[in-house]
Amino acid sequence: METKQVSSRIVDDVMNAFTERFMLPDRVNHSTDMPWIPFFEDGGSWFKPLRFDFTTGLWIMLFKVDEGAKLSRHRHTGGSVIGYVIEGKWHYLEKDWKAKPGTLIFEPPGDIHTLCADPVEGMTTLFILTGSIQFFEQDNTIYREDDVFAIYKRYRDYCEANGIEPDENLCY
Known part of the structure; x- marks a missing residue:
């Protein structure tokens, strides 16, 4: 039994040394250091980007919506959305659950x-998102479509307009 445990530790040590040669470095981002960026020009909703992955199309953000405000009717395409409510409450007009x-x-x-x-x-x-978000007019035409690149551009444009150095550590 002792030989098996020693052998297992050696395999673990070899594997750890191997994977450490190729893995990405740790990333730490403090959302408290990030400004709230308008999601729409007319206000009511804001985001703080936390990660952009241009390979998979994934982006992670904190999303804030003002009291009583709405995010217009939209569809997510090309991937699922995971959300975790931190504060406040919200719902979808089309659903019977409340978050x-x-x-x-x-x-x-x-x-x-x-x-x-x-x-x-x-x-x-x-929110952890992949794919795109399509926003609809009343007549069901799409008036805006956001994906990881559009959100990253909005972040970069905001930083440039406000004299903020973009955090390159968000892209991995």
């Missing part, structure tokens, strides 16, 4: 919905 602090949300690609923030508290949610 509150501690709620984990899974949205399949293709689902169309309208996000409504609580009229008193608003909301802040951590």
